[in-house]
Amino acid sequence: MKDSMACFNQIGYIEEKRIDRFAVNIHFPCGVVTSDQLEFIAEVARQFGEGTVRITLKQGIEITGIPANELQAAHRELARGGLTIAPAGRYIDAIVSCCGAQNCCNGLMPTQPLADRILKKWQQVELPNRITIAIAGCPNACTAPLLADIGVIGVAMPEPRGMPRGHSPTERFECPEGAISYSNGEAVWKQDLCTYCGQCIDFCDLGGWKLAKKGFAVYLGGQLGRHPRLGTKAAEFLSEDETAALINRALDAYRQGANPGEKFADFIQKFGIEKLK
Ligand code: SF4
Ligand code: SF4
Known part of the structure; x- marks a missing residue:
């Protein structure tokens, strides 16, 4: 049983608490899934599982409650729809x-x-x-x-030269981390406080600092x-x-x-x- 479970894990079949029931997890990098894929998954869940899916914490969709004797058919059907089951276990x-x-x-x-x-x-x-x-x-x-x-x-590092401005030419930019202070009309950058969020950088010609590197x-x-x-x-x-x-x-x-x-x-x-x- 241990060997067959290792094999099941590699394929991506997850053993549930209930005897003889399994789940499969389809992972979507960046959580991006098309409406066609959602419809396809819903159909597989109805046909082979219990019509239920679980959204995982890790941007996957788990089809739950698949009986062991339906796993291979569900797997083939998902592959037909271009969906890959994520391996479980040591991966x-x-x-x-x-x-x-x-x-x-x-x-x-x-x-x-x-x-x-x-x-x-x-x-x-x-x-x-x-x-x-x-x-x-x-x-x-x-x-x-x-x-x-x-x-x-x-991350993005600013090139601290001149006065970074906010959303208008006269607005002084306030760094959310307090990494920019103003003294005698000069802006002073404290790199140790900078989180490299890039907000002070002029991405769209509003008058911020330039980008040094990102x-x-x-x-x-x-x-x-x-x-x-x-x-x-x-x-x-x-x-x-x-x-x-x-x-x-x-x-x-x-x-x-x-x-x-x-x-x-x-x-x-x-x-x-x-x-x-
Ligand atoms: S990159 Fe972000 S944290 Fe660093 S100075 Fe600019 S606004 Fe402040
Ligand atoms: S705020 Fe930053 S970390 Fe959050 S979603 Fe946008 S790019 Fe990603």
């Missing part, structure tokens, strides 16, 4: 991502291309334990990236659960390519060096973030 559990610069007015970096890229490379790779990756398009960090095994945040900050080793822990910043202002490369190095090191069942957060503390830079 990337989910890439939770906000809509980022694609759709949010605060977004500094696009999130979906990075999420797609990581999933494509790692979704089917077995790891020592399950991993959660969270991507946020700006330091508001709506997806809680500091509490994920791997957290990614879009990119992703990467945090490693955060976790939720019984012993919550914040991730440690490994790097910042990385391009999408550099971010993907750092995540690949971290997952490769974890896959090759961790003991079976060892959590990523514990491994990375022991391994040392410095070696990944």
Whole structure:
């Protein structure tokens, strides 16, 4: 039974508390799902489950209550609709991502291309334990990236030259973090208070500061659960390519060096973030 459960996990069948009932989780990176997909999932849930789905915390849709003898047929039907069941167990559990610069007015970096890229490379790779990756398009960090095994945040650094203005030429810009003060008609930037939210930066010719640089900050080793822990910043202002490369190095090191069942957060503390830079 243990072997068949490992196999079921790899396929993505999740054993329910009720005997002989299973759920399958379809993961949608960035939580983006089309109306056609929703209709298709509803039909599969009616046909093979109990007509019920569960929205997961990690941007997936779980079809629940599927009897064991209907699993393969449900799986085939989902595949026919182009839907992939996310593996359960020791895999990337989910890439939770906000809509980022694609759709949010605060977004500094696009999130979906990075999420797609990581999933494509790692979704089917077995790891020592399950991993959660969270991507946020700006330091508001709506997806809680500091509490994920791997957290990614879009950041933008201003070039503090001249007077940053607000929404009119005469309005003085007030930094939400208090990182800009004004003295004798000069603006003073306190970098240690700056969260790189980019709000003072002139993205749309309103008269803010210019952009010095932007990119992703990467945090490693955060976790939720019984012993919550914040991730440690490994790097910042990385391009999408550099971010993907750092995540690949971290997952490769974890896959090759961790003991079976060892959590990523514990491994990375022991391994040392410095070696990944
Ligand atoms: S983290 Fe930033 S970009 Fe993402 S949804 Fe929140 S405010 Fe928008
Ligand atoms: S980037 Fe954000 S936190 Fe930093 S100075 Fe500008 S408004 Fe303030």
